[in-house]
Amino acid sequence: MNGAKVLIDALEREGVDVVFGYPGGAIMPVYDALYGAKVKHVLVRHEQAAVLAADGYARVSGRVGVCLATSGPGATNLVTGIANAHLDSIPLVAITGQVPTSALGTDAFQEVDIIGITLPIVKHSFLVRSAAELPATVCEAFDLARSGRPGPVLIDLPKDVASEEVAASPARHCRRHDLPAPDSRKLERALGLMKSSRRPVIYAGGGIVLAQAVDVFRRFAATTGAPVVTTLKGIGVLRTEDEQNLGMIGMHGSAAANHAVQGSDLLIAVGVRFDDRATGKLSEFAPHAKVIHLDIDGAEVGKRRAPEVGLVGAIEPALDHLAVRLDIDPWQRMCTREAWSYEPPTDGVYGPRLLKKLTEAAGEHFTVCCDVGQHQMWVAQHGRFTQPEQHLTSGGLGTMGYGLPAAIGAHFADPARQVINVTGDGSIMMNFQELVTVARYRLPIKIVVMDNQSLGLVRQWQELFFDERYSEVDLSDNPDFVRVAESLGIAGATLERGSDEDDAVEALLAATEARILHVRIDRKANVWPLVPPNRANDDMLVGAHR
Numbered sequence: 001m002n003g004a005k006v007l008i009d010a011l012e013r014e015g016v017d018v019v020f021g022y023p024g025g026a027i028m029p030v031y032d033a034l035y036g037a038k039v040k041h042v043l044v045r046h047e048q049a050a051v052l053a054a055d056g057y058a059r060v061s062g063r064v065g066v067c068l069a070t071s072g073p074g075a076t077n078l079v080t081g082i083a084n085a086h087l088d089s090i091p092l093v094a095i096t097g098q099v100p101t102s103a104l105g106t107d108a109f110q111e112v113d114i115i116g117i118t119l120p121i122v123k124h125s126f127l128v129r130s131a132a133e134l135p136a137t138v139c140e141a142f143d144l145a146r147s148g149r150p151g152p153v154l155i156d157l158p159k160d161v162a163s164e165e166v167a168a169s170p171a172r173h174c175r176r177h178d179l180p181a182p183d184s185r186k187l188e189r190a191l192g193l194m195k196s197s198r199r200p201v202i203y204a205g206g207g208i209v210l211a212q213a214v215d216v217f218r219r220f221a222a223t224t225g226a227p228v229v230t231t232l233k234g235i236g237v238l239r240t241e242d243e244q245n246l247g248m249i250g251m252h253g254s255a256a257a258n259h260a261v262q263g264s265d266l267l268i269a270v271g272v273r274f275d276d277r278a279t280g281k282l283s284e285f286a287p288h289a290k291v292i293h294l295d296i297d298g299a300e301v302g303k304r305r306a307p308e309v310g311l312v313g314a315i316e317p318a319l320d321h322l323a324v325r326l327d328i329d330p331w332q333r334m335c336t337r338e339a340w341s342y343e344p345p346t347d348g349v350y351g352p353r354l355l356k357k358l359t360e361a362a363g364e365h366f367t368v369c370c371d372v373g374q375h376q377m378w379v380a381q382h383g384r385f386t387q388p389e390q391h392l393t394s395g396g397l398g399t400m401g402y403g404l405p406a407a408i409g410a411h412f413a414d415p416a417r418q419v420i421n422v423t424g425d426g427s428i429m430m431n432f433q434e435l436v437t438v439a440r441y442r443l444p445i446k447i448v449v450m451d452n453q454s455l456g457l458v459r460q461w462q463e464l465f466f467d468e469r470y471s472e473v474d475l476s477d478n479p480d481f482v483r484v485a486e487s488l489g490i491a492g493a494t495l496e497r498g499s500d501e502d503d504a505v506e507a508l509l510a511a512t513e514a515r516i517l518h519v520r521i522d523r524k525a526n527v528w529p530l531v532p533p534n535r536a537n538d539d540m541l542v543g544a545h546r
Contacts, residue, residue: 024070051081087396207271401430
């Protein structure tokens with residue numbers, strides 16, 4: 001067999017059932033090996049969509065996502081998605097074709113140094129020099145992608161190596177990476193801080209999800225009784241309706257969550273990295289609180305906030321050890337979730353109310369794949385989630401165009417799941433071509449386009465902080481989204497009145513095939529609360545909750 005067949009065999013041994021990609025010259029031997037293989041290939045219409053679909057697949061399945069691209073522009077089109085996976089710690093293996101080894105470094109047709117380009121945004125890279133290396137390379141790539149703090153790994157495969165004949169698929173040999181156990185002395189110090197605290201807050205992030213420690217975390221939170229706040233990626237680690245859950249913190253976090261953190265005397269930070277969008281002005285973040293920081297990545301502990309106790313290692317045993325009841329009844333009574341008005345002053349569609357209704361009506365087995373913008377913040381603030389895999393979004397990179405490809409990946413991870421892409425009229429245009437992929441594979445994905453005819457978050461900032469100088473945010477010349485979808489055989493409808501929200505949601509979710517809902521919302525609608533730049537989190541602009 002040749003190197004390409006060795007590669008496909010190695011992927012099958014890793015349990016890969018689907019890959020997302022787009023063919024080209026340098027990767028052609030691999031596509032020849034895919035012909036008739038057990039691994040299903042999903043043809044997207046842009047390589048960025050391939051890597052973002054692999055990202056969505058990984059988040060829903062908990063497994064490593066895989067994407068393929070050719071050399072040159074095919075490889076460089078993966079860069080945004082690889083960076084997205086890097087910043088959100090998503091296990092991913094990206095396989096790129098490369099020019100033959102004899103042509104490396106000669107500026108050959110479609111040659112780029114993709115290893116050099118992606119060096120800062122991958123856990124590791126492999127340039128394969130012989131077909132015999134492939135089984136061990138694939139094995140180690142997958143282990144690196146999912147072990148410790150997960151992330152993307154790149155395999156660059158020259159065309160001559162993919163075509164190289166070998167006698168048989170060699171045995172694989174690779175390292176296995178075990179998680180370190182938490183330090184017992186530090187655990188005792190952490191317990192001492194918890195027992196002496198009177199105003200503790202649990203600050204929960206996406207690391208809990210990546211560690212597959214949601215159940216353990218929920219037991220820990222319930223036992224301690226401490227209020228819980230989450231990051232954007234931590235949404236779903238505690239049920240939205242749980243009384244302990246005060247909501248998301250940070251720039252567009254809930255007032256209850258932000259005030260609780262600012263008034264706390266102990267912050268139990270679990271699987272978080274003290275991101276600037278969460279902390280606001282770092283020097284004034286939780287100013288009276290001592291910090292216990294649990295994380296698998298020692299580089300994150302102390303990077304932005306020095307903890308009194310840093311626990312590096314596996315989260316589950318640490319949470320089990322720290323699960324003690326705390327004497328904090330007065331604090332619990334103070335930390336209550338805020339009420340929200342869902343009655344707008346007009347008869348138009350109110351985005352927060354619509355998205356609340358949508359997630360409530362979707363049942364239990366669903367996933368919202370959200371793009372980036374005002375709609376993203378409304379979903380985070382008002383969506384109802386019982387599990388973290390119900391809420392997918394680009395957190396660290398803020399990738400517009402993430403939602404539709406991620407929805408495609410989410411569907412292939414779990415075809416029985418109701419998958420909904422909530423997007424904006426700006427974000428949808430970033431990867432709009434993937435409607436063709438939805439149509440091609442007859443995917444029953446639901447697409448909700450929140451249309452305010454502008455780049456909403458940018459417009460909001462220009463209104464508040466740039467003297468209403470609206471520079472290049474007008475999107476009033478967008479196409480008719482429903483007509484474009486209908487040209488591909490995807491049914492759609494337009495929603496303009498608040499009184500029609502219930503019927504529109506019901507029709508959308510009842511559809512057994514792909515459907516698009518074009519939602520016209522007020523161009524001037526803003527996201528509240530908002531923490532202005534370089535302000536403490538309790539210094540919020542509240543506007544009106546509508």
